[in-house]
Amino acid sequence: xxxxxxxxxxxxxxxxxxxxxxxxxxxxxxxxxxxxxxxxxxxxxxxxxxxxxxxxxxxxxxxxxxxxxxxxxxxxxxxxxxxxxxxxxxxxxxxxxxxxxxxxxxxxxxxxxxxxxxxxxxxxxxxxxxxxxxxxxxxxxxxxxxxxxxxxxxxxxxxxxxxxxxxxxxxxxxxxxxxxxxxxxxxxxxxxxxxxxxxxxxxxxxxxxxxxxxxxxxxxxxxxxxxxx
Numbered sequence: 368x369x370x371x372x373x374x375x376x377x378x379x380x381x382x383x384x385x386x387x388x389x390x391x392x393x394x395x396x397x398x399x400x401x402x403x404x405x406x407x408x409x410x411x412x413x414x415x416x417x418x419x420x421x422x423x424x425x426x427x428x429x430x431x432x433x434x435x436x437x438x439x440x441x442x443x444x445x446x447x448x449x450x451x452x453x454x455x456x457x458x459x460x461x462x463x464x465x466x467x468x469x470x471x472x473x474x475x476x477x478x479x480x481x482x483x484x485x486x487x488x489x490x491x492x493x494x495x496x497x498x499x500x501x502x503x504x505x506x507x508x509x510x511x512x513x514x515x516x517x518x519x520x521x522x523x524x525x526x527x528x529x530x531x532x533x534x535x536x537x538x539x540x541x542x543x544x545x546x547x548x549x550x551x552x553x554x555x556x557x558x559x560x561x562x563x564x565x566x567x568x569x570x571x572x573x574x575x576x577x578x579x580x581x582x583x584x585x586x587x588x589x590x591x592x593x594x595x596x
Contacts, residue, residue, distance in 0.1 A: 433490075433493070433494055433497075434490065437490050437493050440452075440454075440455050441490075444487070445489070446485065446487035446488060446489055447477075447487060447488045447493060448477070448486065448487045448488075449470055449473040449474040449476075449477055449486075450470065450473075452473045452476065452477060452488065452496075453467070453468060453469075453470050453473040456468050456473070461500065461504075462504075462554060462555075464514060464516065465516045465553075465554035465555070466516065466553065466554065466555055467555075468555050468558065469555055471559070472555050472556075472558055472559045472562070475559060475562045475563065475566075475596050476496055476500075476558075476562055477492075478562075478566065478595050478596050479496075479562045479565060479566045479596065480492040480495055480496060481595075499561075499565070500558070503557070503558055503561045504554075506526055506529055506530065507526065507554055507557050507558075509526075509529075510522040510523075510525060510526050511554075515551075516553055516554055517548075517551035517552060517553045517554070518551065518552050518557070519550075519551060519552075520543050520547070520550070520552075523539070523542070523543055523546075523547075523552050523557075524536075524539050524543075526557070527539055527542065527564075530561070530564070532564060532568075542560055542564075545560075546559065546560045562596065563596050566595075566596045567592065567593070567596065570592040
């Protein structure tokens with residue numbers, strides 16, 4: 368997570384662990400740098416909230432530590448769908464002691480990065496996702512100090528602020544109401560919330576070219592932005 372060094376908290380079975388038959392080294396994705404502080408305008412973080420920008424064009428070099436693993440998961444079509452992503456995250460033990468990701472959460476993870484609207488994830492998108500997941504997991508663990516697998520309302524508020532978002536208490540309450548179960552937010556729902564915050568903020572920022580904190584959405588555009596995630 369930007370602003371938080373990766374201090375001994377690699378995902379289970381991912382960086383620092385061993386994939387079955389692949390990747391004896393470290394998976395890229397532990398993030399340094401700064402959270403960005405208060406956003407310049409409009410309540411959204413400079414980097415979309417705890418999530419770096421794209422890696423840009425990357426050469427698919429044969430020695431890339433993730434390439435062999437990606438191709439094994441992706442199969443013949445060269446892309447990863449939601450079921451393949453769920454299987455990957457479960458088999459790798461990424462969530463550690465937390466509950467595995469649901470298929471719905473895997474779907475919205477892909478939708479967040481699905482710029483060509485194929486419903487699948489290419490190699491660069493796959494690497495981007497793991498960068499984000501590493502950061503979100505570290506942020507969650509920082510607040511889940513008793514390792515219960517969930518955080519309370521006030522901790523969720525702190526987590527949203529830590530990711531660089533500056534939204535109203537009413538908006539935070541809406542988030543908590545949407546993602547809590549029995550008054551607590553579990554890791555799977557926390558990641559789903561992070562994905563939606565990131566994706567909606569990106570959609571907003573692309574339209575807020577003057578950085579004024581307000582945009583006009585045509586109805587159809589609004590439906591596409593919100594229903595895709």
